Amino acid sequence: MNPEFLSWIPWLVVFPLMGAIVTFTFPRIATWAGLFTGVLILVATVGLVAQTLAYGANTYSLGGWGAPLGIDFRVDGLSAWMLVISAVVGACVSLYAIGYFPPGSKASDEEKNHKRRYFWPLWMFLWAGLNGLFLSNDIFNLYITLEMVGFSAVALVALANSRNALTAAMRYLLVGLMGSLFFLLGVAFLYGTYGTLDLTLLGERSRANMATWVAISLMTAGLIVKTAAFPLHFWLPPAHSNAPTPVSALLSALVTKGPFYILLRLWFFSFASLDTTYADYLFGALGAMGLIWGAAHALRQSRLKLLVAYSTVAQLGYLFLVFPLARAEETGFTAWTGVLLFLAAHALAKTAMFMAAGNILQALGHDTISRLAGISRLLPKSVFALALAGVSLMGLPPSGGFIGKWLLLDAAISQGRWWIVIAVLCGTALAIGYVVRVIRFAFEDPIDLPQVKSVSAVMEWTALATALLASLMALASSLPLDLITIDAPAHVWPEVGVGP
Amino acid sequence: MIFNDWLPALIVISSLVTGVVIFFLEEERARLRMGLNLAGAIIKLVMVGVLLWGVFHDGVYEMGFSMGTNLRFVLRADSLSVLFVTLSSLLWFVTTIYAVGYMEGSRNRSRFFGVFSLCVSATTGIAMAGNLLTFLVFYEILTLSTYPLVVHKGTQEALRVGRIYLGYTLGGGMLLLVTIIWLQSIVGPVDFQEVGALAAHASEYRFELTAIFAMFIVGLGVKSALFPLHSWLPMAMVAPAPVSALLHAVAVVKAGVFGIVRVVYDVFGIGFANELGVLTPLSWAAAFTIIYGSMRALFQEDLKRRLAFSTVSQVSYIVLGTSVFGPLATLGGLAHLVHQGLMKITLFFCAGTFAETLGVHKVNEMDGVGKRMPWTTSAFTVAALGMIGLPPLAGFYSKWYLGLGALEAGRGELIGVLLGSSLLNAMYFLPIVYAVWFKKRRDPWPQERKHKGFEAPWMLVIPPVVTAASVILVGVFANSSFSPLQWAQLIVERIYAP
Numbered sequence: 002m003n004p005e006f007l008s009w010i011p012w013l014v015v016f017p018l019m020g021a022i023v024t025f026t027f028p029r030i031a032t033w034a035g036l037f038t039g040v041l042i043l044v045a046t047v048g049l050v051a052q053t054l055a056y057g058a059n060t061y062s063l064g065g066w067g068a069p070l071g072i073d074f075r076v077d078g079l080s081a082w083m084l085v086i087s088a089v090v091g092a093c094v095s096l097y098a099i100g101y102f103p104p105g106s107k108a109s110d111e112e113k114n115h116k117r118r119y120f121w122p123l124w125m126f127l128w129a130g131l132n133g134l135f136l137s138n139d140i141f142n143l144y145i146t147l148e149m150v151g152f153s154a155v156a157l158v159a160l161a162n163s164r165n166a167l168t169a170a171m172r173y174l175l176v177g178l179m180g181s182l183f184f185l186l187g188v189a190f191l192y193g194t195y196g197t198l199d200l201t202l203l204g205e206r207s208r209a210n211m212a213t214w215v216a217i218s219l220m221t222a223g224l225i226v227k228t229a230a231f232p233l234h235f236w237l238p239p240a241h242s243n244a245p246t247p248v249s250a251l252l253s254a255l256v257t258k259g260p261f262y263i264l265l266r267l268w269f270f271s272f273a274s275l276d277t278t279y280a281d282y283l284f285g286a287l288g289a290m291g292l293i294w295g296a297a298h299a300l301r302q303s304r305l306k307l308l309v310a311y312s313t314v315a316q317l318g319y320l321f322l323v324f325p326l327a328r329a330e331e332t333g334f335t336a337w338t339g340v341l342l343f344l345a346a347h348a349l350a351k352t353a354m355f356m357a358a359g360n361i362l363q364a365l366g367h368d369t370i371s372r373l374a375g376i377s378r379l380l381p382k383s384v385f386a387l388a389l390a391g392v393s394l395m396g397l398p399p400s401g402g403f404i405g406k407w408l409l410l411d412a413a414i415s416q417g418r419w420w421i422v423i424a425v426l427c428g429t430a431l432a433i434g435y436v437v438r439v440i441r442f443a444f445e446d447p448i449d450l451p452q453v454k455s456v457s458a459v460m461e462w463t464a465l466a467t468a469l470l471a472s473l474m475a476l477a478s479s480l481p482l483d484l485i486t487i488d489a490p491a492h493v494w495p496e497v498g499v500g501p
Numbered sequence: 502m503i504f505n506d507w508l509p510a511l512i513v514i515s516s517l518v519t520g521v522v523i524f525f526l527e528e529e530r531a532r533l534r535m536g537l538n539l540a541g542a543i544i545k546l547v548m549v550g551v552l553l554w555g556v557f558h559d560g561v562y563e564m565g566f567s568m569g570t571n572l573r574f575v576l577r578a579d580s581l582s583v584l585f586v587t588l589s590s591l592l593w594f595v596t597t598i599y600a601v602g603y604m605e606g607s608r609n610r611s612r613f614f615g616v617f618s619l620c621v622s623a624t625t626g627i628a629m630a631g632n633l634l635t636f637l638v639f640y641e642i643l644t645l646s647t648y649p650l651v652v653h654k655g656t657q658e659a660l661r662v663g664r665i666y667l668g669y670t671l672g673g674g675m676l677l678l679v680t681i682i683w684l685q686s687i688v689g690p691v692d693f694q695e696v697g698a699l700a701a702h703a704s705e706y707r708f709e710l711t712a713i714f715a716m717f718i719v720g721l722g723v724k725s726a727l728f729p730l731h732s733w734l735p736m737a738m739v740a741p742a743p744v745s746a747l748l749h750a751v752a753v754v755k756a757g758v759f760g761i762v763r764v765v766y767d768v769f770g771i772g773f774a775n776e777l778g779v780l781t782p783l784s785w786a787a788a789f790t791i792i793y794g795s796m797r798a799l800f801q802e803d804l805k806r807r808l809a810f811s812t813v814s815q816v817s818y819i820v821l822g823t824s825v826f827g828p829l830a831t832l833g834g835l836a837h838l839v840h841q842g843l844m845k846i847t848l849f850f851c852a853g854t855f856a857e858t859l860g861v862h863k864v865n866e867m868d869g870v871g872k873r874m875p876w877t878t879s880a881f882t883v884a885a886l887g888m889i890g891l892p893p894l895a896g897f898y899s900k901w902y903l904g905l906g907a908l909e910a911g912r913g914e915l916i917g918v919l920l921g922s923s924l925l926n927a928m929y930f931l932p933i934v935y936a937v938w939f940k941k942r943r944d945p946w947p948q949e950r951k952h953k954g955f956e957a958p959w960m961l962v963i964p965p966v967v968t969a970a971s972v973i974l975v976g977v978f979a980n981s982s983f984s985p986l987q988w989a990q991l992i993v994e995r996i997y998a999p
Contacts, residue, residue, distance in 0.1 A: 335571075377609075377612070378608070378609060381524075381525075381611075381612065382525075385524070388645075392645060397641045397644075397645065397671070397674070398637065398638035398639075398641045398642060399638060399642060403638075403641075404568060404572065407572070407634075407678070407682065408572075410678070410679065410682050411571075411682050411685070411686060414679070414682050414683050414686045415686040422679065426675055426679065429675060430672075430675065433667070433671050437664060437667055440648075441652070441660050441663065441664060444649065444652050444655055444660060444663070445655050445657075445660060446608065446609070446654065446655020446656070447655075475568065475638075476568070476574075478568045478572070479566075479567040479568055479572075
């Protein structure tokens with residue numbers, strides 16, 4: 002049912018696009034224009050959530066032409082939840098960026114000004130792409146928004162302007178393009194077969210035939226590359242760790258979630274009628290291996306930001322456990338909720354962790370883990386943020402990560418899938434290992450403290466606040482339930498599900 | 502009344518807020534920090550007093566909210582919670598004074614006291630958790646918040662021990678997590694009930710429930726230092742003395758034991774656990790740990806390590822009391838939960854004061870301490886004699902009722918364990934008591950700090966003297982209505998109510 006008054010849907014894309022234009026044209030006020038856009042997006046997200054809660058899932062047809070002729074935007078519980086996550090994380094990162102990209106006053110600050118000049122428009126463009134991605138109900142539009150996100154992300158990584166960053170950005174670009182091409186090929190197959198690009202119509206028309214399977218395999222392969230799921234994660238750690246800190250946070254927290262969201266759309270909504278038993282096992286196995294592999298590699302890193310980046314590979318592995326777990330009759334919805342909460346918790350915790358790591362990097366001038374001695378005395382707030390975020394990544398209370406992991410384990414144990422339980426426990430043990438390793442060095446208490454550069458208060462407090470959000474999320478974890486049940490997929494909650 | 506419903510939450514929050522504020526305090530603000538610490542502790546004590554009164558008269562306070570489907574966060578104050586909450590908030594108050602004196606002039610004090618308060622907050626949360634999920638949440642917070650205290654000195658040794666400590670406790674926590682979820686997937690969410698919650702599911706899931714019980718004991722056994730999961734405890738002695746005192750008397754070790762008590766009485770129910778046949782193995786594990794801990798303590802030269810192994814042994818008395826079916830054994834175990842806390846915290850305070858003022862760490866360096874520091878040494882002596890079980894000190898009552906309970910349950914062999922352990926206690930405590938009072942001092946003290954007027958700074962002497970006095974008082978007045986023993990009696994009546 003559609004709201005009788007104006008829909009908030011278009012504004013979620015229009016605001017950031019306007020923000021991109023303003024920040025690009027008037028670089029002097031870029032920071033404030035960017036922040037203001039962030040506020041507008043927050044307001045629009047709140048409005049959209051309220052509308053969705055009141056009227057249920059609703060559709061907005063661009064220019065008044067609905068599918069199959071026109072292009073539809075559609076919001077349901079899943080999209081709304083993703084939008085909430087990106088609005089909150091986006092707001093935190095925007096705040097952090099004030100401190101990270103300060104206005105340079107002298108002529109020698111040209112590089113500083115250059116970075117600030119391009120960060121804001123690119124970030125706004127990326128935000129527009131993300132919001133569009135979560136709202137599109139059309140696979141070609143999904144492709145376009147995916148590219149918007151991808152290109153701006155590559156440019157943002159390149160902003161760091163170091164040799165490593167440029168190499169990583171180049172690799173990121175090529176891998177991302179390859180992923181998108183696979184996706185586009187799949188789109189072409191589907192259009193050729195069913196004559197529509199609309200997700201809802203595809204859901205009605207799709208049959209289990211060769212063309213469908215080829216198409217969905219191609220798209221899935223492309224999306225797995227873009228999500229950086231094991232074993233196609235190789236490009237992620239260098240790109241995420243060499244980018245400027247706010248960008249690292251955005252990439253890990255939000256950009257990887259975009260393609261994952263599309264995977265959920267395809268497998269749980271449009272192609273839910275296919276027999277997915279084997280695909281689910283494959284996803285589950287990749288997830289289980291990824292969460293162990295990523296954590297094991299995180300444990301071996303000598304640089305803090307690389308460690309955090311590998312931890313993203315591990316945490317993405319947990320998300321893929323949703324495929325086998327959420328199909329079950331009774332506990333499917335437990336797993337579905339668990340993964341969505343886990344996703345939010347990871348977004349917040351990872352943002353906080355990258356911020357804290359960035360603060361340490363800026364203060365010490367390096368982020369070698371074994372040389373962090375004394376840092377807990379110099380940057381207590383950042384170390385506290387790092388520890389709190391770490392608690393969420395380990396899945397220990399009090400944190401959103403704990404609730405997410407609890408629900409996942411609950412589903413896995415109830416369904417008797419002990420292999421998932423064991424994988425999750427191994428991943429947890431490894432996560433404890435890599436988080437404690439950092440904290441251990443941070444607690445070392447030398448007589449002579451290292452010389453440090455000052456870190457702006459905004460950066461320290463934002464890191465701490467974001468980490469607190471990740472922890473306190475546990476207390477509010479029943480609130481999103483009403484939202485994410487709206488049009489949840491038929492398999493995971495039969496009573497409220499959509500579709501035939 | 503709204504205030505009443507929120508009382509358990511307020512008690513937890515009071516020290517949480519104190520902790521967070523102190524954490525962000527400037528390092529130099531020593532007076533403000535101390536003021537906040539004491540204010541937090543006193544406010545908490547007052548609220549605990551109200552709670553104590555309320556639970557005595559009306560029964561149970563409960564508040565909770567949902568954290569999702571089948572996930573309820575419940576704080577519930579019943580008589581067992583009150584026993585533990587009262588103990589921890591009283592000892593927190595005393596330990597805070599001691600810690601202020603002990604940490605004077607050292608670095609990172611804001612971090613220390615901030616985390617210290619968080620740790621107490623977690624302990625009270627454990628005491629008042631109303632279901633397994635809430636219990637686990639606070640249990641893990643306790644693990645995490647004690648880590649910075651254990652590694653506080655920041656030395657390589659402390660950091661190494663910290664890693665081992667986390668390895669043990671988080672490992673136990675993970676096992677606990679799986680156990681709780683498994684149990685819930687069989688029987689649904691489990692709230693603590695004074696008669697146990699599981700008896701209804703007895704016949705269908707005997708095997709699963711037995712396995713779950715074993716997993717509970719192993720998971721909780723790490724913190725309660727049951728053999729062979731105890732090795733972290735003696736190592737954790739690298740922490741500053743007030744931390745050791747807190748860890749041994751009220752926080753970590755007690756949290757583990759308290760968990761076992763909850764699982765036996767309020768999850769499984771003592772009757773059902775007995776019928777399931779899981780209590781006897783548990784009682785043997787406890788009995789073995791009692792003897793093993795005492796044996797190891799006998800051979801420790803380092804005073805704090807000797808006390809640590811003594812804790813391993815003494816804490817298992819509580820487990821023993823829990824694992825023997827019958828009201829008298831339960832009474833002995835629960836009373837010992839408090840008695841052991843009072844005695845052990847006194848001993849650790851004294852050990853810390855000796856080390857700080859005289860540089861005495863080893864047992865053989867203690868000759869003649871009594872003459873130099875009569876107050877502290879008296880406190881030490883009282884607590885040591887209490888540990889041995891000399892009437893009318895606190896420890897006597899625990900052992901007496903444990904023994905009676907063993908007889909009542911037809912477990913006469915456990916009397917042997919109790920006697921043997923008492924003998925061993927005497928063997929490792931009496932030589933110290935003899936040496937401090939009757940041996941002549943020959944060498945100078947290893948590292949003496951002169952102190953004007955009194956034997957040591959008053960903040961290091963008053964706390965052990967007060968707790969030692971309480972060891973005598975709870976023994977002498979064991980029959981007055983708010984003594985730990987009588988309170989344990991109240992709990993026992995509610996547990997074994999027909």
